[in-house]
Amino acid sequence: MKVTFNWLKDFVDIKLSPQALADKLTMAGIEVSAIEEKYGDYVFEIEITSNRADWLSVIGLAREVAAITGAKMKEPKVPKATSPRGKSSGSLSIQIEDPKDCPLYTAKIIRGVKVEASPDWMRKRLELVGVRSVNNIVDITNYVLFETGEPLHAFDLDKLSGPQIYMRRARPGEKIAAIDEKIYNLNPGILVIADKTKPIAIAGVMGGKESEVNFNTKNILLEAAVFNPVVIRRSRRQIGLNSESSYRFERGVPQEAAISASHRACGLILDLSAGELTLAKQQGKITSKFRSINVNNEQVNKILGVNVKPALIKSGLSALGFKVKAKTKNSFIVTVPAFRPDVAICEDVVEEISRVYGYDRIPVTLPSIKPQLTGHSSRDLIASVKNTLVCLGLNEVVTYSMVDKALLADFNLNPDNETVEILNPLSRDQGVLRPSLIPSLASRIAFNLNRKQEYINIFETADIYCWQAGKDMPVEAPALGLAFCGSRSLFFEHGSTKDSAGFLHAKGVISALFEKLKFPLPRFSEAPDNSSVIKVFIKNEEIGRVVILPKRLLERLDIKNRQVCIAEIRLDKAMPFTVNKKSFKELPAYPAIARDISVLLKQDVSLDEVIAGIKTQAGPALESVKIVDFYKGKQIPGGFIGITISCVYRSLERTLLETEVAPLHEKIVALLEAKFEAKLR
Numbered sequence: 001m002k003v004t005f006n007w008l009k010d011f012v013d014i015k016l017s018p019q020a021l022a023d024k025l026t027m028a029g030i031e032v033s034a035i036e037e038k039y040g041d042y043v044f045e046i047e048i049t050s051n052r053a054d055w056l057s058v059i060g061l062a063r064e065v066a067a068i069t070g071a072k073m074k075e076p077k078v079p080k081a082t083s084p085r086g087k088s089s090g091s092l093s094i095q096i097e098d099p100k101d102c103p104l105y106t107a108k109i110i111r112g113v114k115v116e117a118s119p120d121w122m123r124k125r126l127e128l129v130g131v132r133s134v135n136n137i138v139d140i141t142n143y144v145l146f147e148t149g150e151p152l153h154a155f156d157l158d159k160l161s162g163p164q165i166y167m168r169r170a171r172p173g174e175k176i177a178a179i180d181e182k183i184y185n186l187n188p189g190i191l192v193i194a195d196k197t198k199p200i201a202i203a204g205v206m207g208g209k210e211s212e213v214n215f216n217t218k219n220i221l222l223e224a225a226v227f228n229p230v231v232i233r234r235s236r237r238q239i240g241l242n243s244e245s246s247y248r249f250e251r252g253v254p255q256e257a258a259i260s261a262s263h264r265a266c267g268l269i270l271d272l273s274a275g276e277l278t279l280a281k282q283q284g285k286i287t288s289k290f291r292s293i294n295v296n297n298e299q300v301n302k303i304l305g306v307n308v309k310p311a312l313i314k315s316g317l318s319a320l321g322f323k324v325k326a327k328t329k330n331s332f333i334v335t336v337p338a339f340r341p342d343v344a345i346c347e348d349v350v351e352e353i354s355r356v357y358g359y360d361r362i363p364v365t366l367p368s369i370k371p372q373l374t375g376h377s378s379r380d381l382i383a384s385v386k387n388t389l390v391c392l393g394l395n396e397v398v399t400y401s402m403v404d405k406a407l408l409a410d411f412n413l414n415p416d417n418e419t420v421e422i423l424n425p426l427s428r429d430q431g432v433l434r435p436s437l438i439p440s441l442a443s444r445i446a447f448n449l450n451r452k453q454e455y456i457n458i459f460e461t462a463d464i465y466c467w468q469a470g471k472d473m474p475v476e477a478p479a480l481g482l483a484f485c486g487s488r489s490l491f492f493e494h495g496s497t498k499d500s501a502g503f504l505h506a507k508g509v510i511s512a513l514f515e516k517l518k519f520p521l522p523r524f525s526e527a528p529d530n531s532s533v534i535k536v537f538i539k540n541e542e543i544g545r546v547v548i549l550p551k552r553l554l555e556r557l558d559i560k561n562r563q564v565c566i567a568e569i570r571l572d573k574a575m576p577f578t579v580n581k582k583s584f585k586e587l588p589a590y591p592a593i594a595r596d597i598s599v600l601l602k603q604d605v606s607l608d609e610v611i612a613g614i615k616t617q618a619g620p621a622l623e624s625v626k627i628v629d630f631y632k633g634k635q636i637p638g639g640f641i642g643i644t645i646s647c648v649y650r651s652l653e654r655t656l657l658e659t660e661v662a663p664l665h666e667k668i669v670a671l672l673e674a675k676f677e678a679k680l681r
Contacts, residue, residue, distance in 0.1 A: 001045075001046045001047075001048045001055065001056055002043055002044065002045055002046070002128070002129040002130055003043075003044050003046065003058055003061055003129065003146075004041045004042065004043055004044070004125060004128050004129065005018045005021070005041055005042035005043075005044065006041045006042075007058050007125060007147075008058060008061060008062050008065055010058075010062075010074070011058065011059060011062035011066075011073060011074045011075075011076065012062045012065045012066045012069070012071050012072075012073060012074065013071050013072065013074075014065065014069065014071065015069070015071070016069065018035055018042040018044075019035065021065065021069075022035055022044060024065075024068050024069065025044075025046070025061075025064070025065070025068070027358065027359055027360055028064065028068050028355045028356075028358075028359070029355055029359075030046060030048075030055065030061070030064060031046065031047040032044050032045065032046055033045050033046070033047050038128060039124055039128065041124075041128060043128050043129070046061070050251060051342040052342065053149070053248065053251035053252050053253070053339075054149065054254075054339040054340060056149050056247070056248050056251065057146065057147060057148050057149030057150075058146060058147045058148075059076055059147060059148055059149070060149055060339070063319070063320060063321060064320070066319055067316060067319035067320045067356050068355070068356060070319075073319065076147070076148070076260075076264065091163050091279075092107060092109060092163050092164075092165065092221075092279055092281050093163060093164045093165070094107060094165050094167075094281060094282075094283035095164065095165070095166050095167070095168075095283075096167045096283055096284060097166065097167060097168040097169065098167075098168075098169075099284060100228060101167065101169075101191050101203075101227065101228050101231050102167040102191070102203070102225060102226065102227055102228070102284065103226050103228075103255065103284050103285075103287060104225060104226040104255050104258055104282070104283075104284040104285065104286065105165075105167060105223070105225040105226075105282070105283045105284055106223070106224045106225065106258055106259060106262045106280075106281070106282045106283075107165060107221055107222065107223055107279075107280070107281050107282075108221070108222040108262060108266050108277060108279065108280045108281075109157060109219065109220070109221055109222075109277070109278050109279040109280075110219070110220050110222060110266065110269055110270070110273075110275040110276065110277050110278070111157075111218070111219045111275060111276055111278050112218065112219070112274070112275050112276050113137060113217065113218065113219070113220055113269065113273040113274070113275035114273050114274050114275070115135050115136060115137055115213060115214065115215045115216070115217050115273065116135065116136055116215070116273075117133070117135065117136065118133055118135065118136045118139040118140075118272070119136075119272065122136075122139055122140075122143055123139065125143070126139055126142055126143060126146075129146055131146070131244075135213065135214070135215060136269075136272050136273055137154050137213045137217070137220060137269060137273060138154065138213055140154075140265055140268045140269055140272065141153060141154050141222075141265060142244075143268070144261050144264050144265040144268070145244060145245070145248075145261075146244075147264070148257055148260065148261040148264060149248055149253065149257060149261075150224060150248075150253055150257040150258055150260075150261035150262075151204065151244065151245035151248055151249060151253070152222065152223060152224050152261060152262065152265050153201060153207050153222075153223045153245075154213050154220045154221070154222050154223070155200060155201075155207070155211040155213070155220065155221040155223065156211050156212065156213050156214070156217045156219075156220060157219040157220055157221045158217070158218065158219055159210060159211045160195040160200065160211060160221070161195040161196045161197040161198070162195060162196040164195060164196050165193065165194075165195065165221075166193070166194045166195070166196075167191070167192075167193060167203065167225075168191075168192060168194060169188045169189070169190065169191060169192070170186035170187055170188060170189075170190045170191075170192045170199060171186075171188070172187065172188060174186040174192075174198075174199055176192070176198075176199045176200075176201075176202060176208050177208060177209040177210065178202065178206045178207065178208060178209060178241070179206060179207050179208070179209050179212050180206065180241075181209070184202065184239045184241065185239075186199065186202075186239075187238065189234055189235070189238060190202065190234075190235040190238060190239065191203040191204070191227065191228075191231050191232070191235055193223070195211075198210075202235060202239065202241070203225075203227055203231075203232070203235070204225075204227040204231075204232035204235070204236075204245055204246055204249040205232065205235055205236050205239070205241055205243055205245060205246045205249075206241060206243050206245070206246075220269075220275075222262065222265060222266060222269070224258040224259070224261050224262035224265070225258060226253055226255045226258050226284075227249050227253075229249060229250050229251065229252050232246055232249040232250055233246075233250045236250070252341060254288065254338045254339040255286045255287065255288050255338065256286060256288065256338055256339075257339070259282075259286075288338040290335050290336060290337070290338065291335070291336040291343070291344065292333055292334065292335050292336070293333075293334045293336065293343070293345065293346055293348075293349055294327070294331065294332075294333060294334075294346065295313070295331065295332045295333075295334050295346055295349050295350075296330060296331045296346075297310050297313065297330035297331065297332075298330060299346065299350070300313065300350050300353055303347065303350050304350065304353070304354055304357070304362055305362065305363065305365065306357070306361070306362055306363070308353060308357055310329070310330060310332075312356075312357065313332065313353055314326075314332065316352070316353055316356030316357065317332075317334060317349070317352060317353065317356075319356070320340075320352055320356065321337040321339065321340070322334050322335065322336060322337060322340075322349075322352070323335035323337075334349050378478055378571070378572075378575065381478075381517070381571060381575055381578070382461050382478060382571065384516070384517055385461055385480055385513065385517070385571070386461060388512075388513050388516045388517065389459050389482075389509070389513065392509060392512060392513070393457065394457045394458060394459045394482070394509070395457065395458050395459070396458070396459055396460065396461075397441070397444050397458045397459070397460050398460065398462075399437075399440040399441070399443070399444060399460060399462070400430060400440070401433060401434060401462065401463070401465070402422060402425070402429075402430035402431065402432060402433055402434065403429070403430070403431075403432055403434045403439050403440060404428060404429045404430075404431065404432070404439075405419070405421070405428075405431045405432045406428075407439050407443075407556075408432055408434065408435070408436075408439055410552075410553060410556055411436070411438060411439050411442075411553065419432045419433070419435060419466075420432065420433040420435075420465045420466070420467065420474040421433075433465035433474065434464055434465065435464055435465060435466045436464055436479075436568060437460055437462060437464060437479055437480075437481030437568055438481065438547060438566050438568055440460070440481070441458065441460060441481045441482075441483035441566050442483070442549060442553065442557055442564065442566060443557065444458060444483065445458075445483050445485050445557075445559065445564050445566075446557040446558060446559050449485065449559060449562065450558075453486070454486050454487075454488075455485070455486035455487060455488040455501075456483065456484065456485045456486055456501075457482075457483070457484050457501075458482075458483050459480065459481060459482045459483070460480075460481045461478065461479070461480050461481075461571070462478075462479065462481075463476040463477060463478055463479070464476070464477055464479045465477075477570060477571075477572045478570075478571040478572050479568060479569065479570055479571060479572075480544075480568070480569040480571055481566065481567070481568050481569075482506060482509060482510070482566065482567040482568075482569075483564070483565070483566045483567075484501035484502070484505050484506060484564070484565045484566075485501050485559075485562055485563065485564045485565070486500075486501055486562070487499060487500040487501065500563075501563060501564070501565045502548070502563065502565050503534055503546055503548070503565065504630070505565065506546045506565050506567045507524055507534075507546070509567075510522055510536065510544075510546075510567060510569065514538075514574075517578070518578065519538060519574060519577050519578065520538050520539060520577055522536050522537065522538055522543075523536075523537040523538070523539075524536060524537075524546070525537060527545075532547060532548040532549075532550060533545055533546070533547050533548075534546040534547075536567070536569065538573075538574060538577045539577070541573060541577075542573075543569055543570050543573040543574045544567060544568050544569035544570055544573075544574075545567065545568060546565065546566075546567040547565070547566050547567070547568075548563065548564070548565055549563075549564040549565075549566065588650055588652060589652070590650065590651060590652065590653075590654060590655045590656075591650070591655060592623060592648050592649060592650040593648070593649045593650070593656055593658070593661050594646060594647070594648050594649075595646075595647050595649070595661065595665050596628070596644055596645065596646050596647070597644070597645045597647070597665075597668065597669060597672070597680075598629075598642070598643070598644045598645075598680070598681040599642075599643060599645070599672055599678040599679060599680055599681060600636065600637070600640045600641070600642055600678065600679040600681060601640065601641055601643060601676060601677075601678050602639060602640060602641075602676075602677060603639050603640060603641055605676055605677075607627060607643070609676075610645075610672070610676055611625055611626075611627075613671055613672075613675060613676070614645070614647065614668050614671065614672075617667050617668055617671045618647070618649075618664050618667070618668055619664070621649050621650075621651065621656065621660070621661075621664055622647060622648070622649055622664070623648045623649060623650040624647075624648045625645060625646070625647050625648070626645070626646055627643050627644065627645055627646075628644050628645070628646045629642075629643065629644035630642070630643050630644075631643070642681060647665065647668065649661045649664065649665075
């Protein structure tokens with residue numbers, strides 16, 4: 001949107017320089033992106049947001065300037081003598097096919113106009129805002145468009161087929177030659193203005209070439225209307241045509257503006273073309289609804305963080321066109337003008353107050369935030385579980401909550417509790433609510449193996465169902481299932497290793513998950529009656545199990561020559577152990593020293609005990625210790641495993657020396673050899 005400094009001064013007594021005014025407007029939310037001095041005037045290039053259609057006019061911007069600067073707004077001059085003198089001559093029929101498309105249409109017939117070049121003052125102003133001068137009649141409609149924001153159009157009355165004007169949708173196959181010298185194909189989705197035989201304009205977008213006003217025109221029909229913004233936007237998009245008129249109609253033009261703009265344009269035409277108004281007619285009616293909002297001074301001050309006096313609130317809003325009526329000493333009833341549909345709630349009014357008060361006068365402060373730790377809900381826990389497992393490289397699956405009763409019996413997972421059966425199952429495969437995720441995940445392993453997948457690592461979080469003593473209904477309990485099958489090669493700095501599905505794999509994933517969730521580290525214990533089952537504990541509470549599927553179940557699932565490891569964790573039992581307390585520490589300022597130890601250990605040695613022993617032996621200088629490589633193969637003697645342990649040493653007070661780290665590292669090696677019978681590789 002372009003506007004000139006002198007054009008604004010027609011409506012506001014501006015004391016500021018153009019540059020100072022541009023800064024004021026920008027600070028009030030009306031961004032002036034550029035200023036150009038030309039022809040003794042200054043042209044402002046202003047970025048208009050889509051919700052502020054009232055700024056698409058000189059009067060609308062002048063209203064903002066008056067409110068921001070405290071100057072008085074000069075009301076635009078609307079000629080009084082814009083009604084036909086004596087009796088109207090001639091007749092005109094206006095027919096609106098659908099009032100929703102065109103709520104209001106005004107038409108004035110002016111005869112005996114003298115079409116000629118526009119006066120210099122008008123031509124220069126239009127050229128400064130980027131509009132080419134055509135003739136005095138066309139220039140007046142463009143001038144009033146920029147001044148009031150209401151698009152108008154003038155038709156050559158003698159080129160119309162009869163005294164009828166129709167607002168209707170286009171008929172199939174109709175075309176129109178527009179004033180831009182192009183022919184456009186129309187369809188029933190496009191609103192047109194038509195005479196008795198043909199379309200004479202694309203409503204709200206552009207007029208037709210055949211009815212264009214030129215230097216031979218003697219009589220004109222001046223149109224000012226209100227159109228449905230949605231219809232105009234669709235019409236404009238379908239024909240691929242943009243114009244100053246469509247730009248404004250799409251954003252909404254107040255109905256009152258059509259009448260005042262028609263009077264303003266008519267007065268200019270009578271002054272500059274020596275014509276005579278012979279008929280004025282209007283079809284439709286103004287249906288604008290005015291919204292009232294209660295505004296409390298305390299609420300304004302609370303939102304803005306400053307004390308704005310009630311007198312300033314009233315004067316500022318009044319300058320912007322709002323009607324303000326005092327309700328009590330510190331509260332008002334604010335009536336929103338029709339040209340401000342964007343103001344709907346109290347906070348919108350507060351925003352207007354802040355713009356007038358000045359954003360630069362509102363202190364910049366950081367909000368007071370008091371972090372509070374809250375307990376983990378089941379939903380939060382499950383979300384964290386999913387995110388963590390995905391980051392660990394697992395793939396989520398979703399299976400049915402109902403399983404085959406025969407398959408469940410084969411797994412023998414719930415021998416003591418009665419299963420929850422469906423009275424009328426849709427199929428035999430969905431006859432029982434599952435008391436465990438293990439059968440479902442085992443079926444998914446078989447499904448994926450059947451599709452030639454070599455390595456499978458999947459998980460599922462879902463409820464399981466079981467009867468409990470004293471309960472009339474089955475209990476739903478959130479659970480986590482993990483399933484692994486196959487092997488893959490992993491590459492590290494020290495070489496590659498095979499990552500095979502098994503107890504160690506499941507144990508590593510569960511341990512990493514618990515560490516991330518701030519659970520106590522789990523304890524794993526082999527079931528005394530079954531070497532293929534490892535129980536998972538937190539402290540002394542059993543929360544799950546890790547199972548290697550026996551051969552009979554693999555055959556039942558048609559899985560051949562594979563090992564399948566499945567783990568199930570009861571999240572409802574693990575949740576009480578969640579640690580809500582969080583701690584933070586600074587990033588280390590001094591470098592670390594890393595040392596690795598490669599050893600052979602007996603297969604039955606507990607790696608947890610090895611790690612714990614190293615931490616005790618090294619003391620506070622040891623920042624972290626972990627197993628970074630695991631190997632079991634031909635080069636390793638039977639009953640042994642090969643591991644690489646990485647030890648990281650660091651001091652928070654200074655840089656450690658090699659002479660300090662070497663003795664600590666030697667003590668760790670000695671511990672491994674003496675206590676755990678490790679052999680250096």
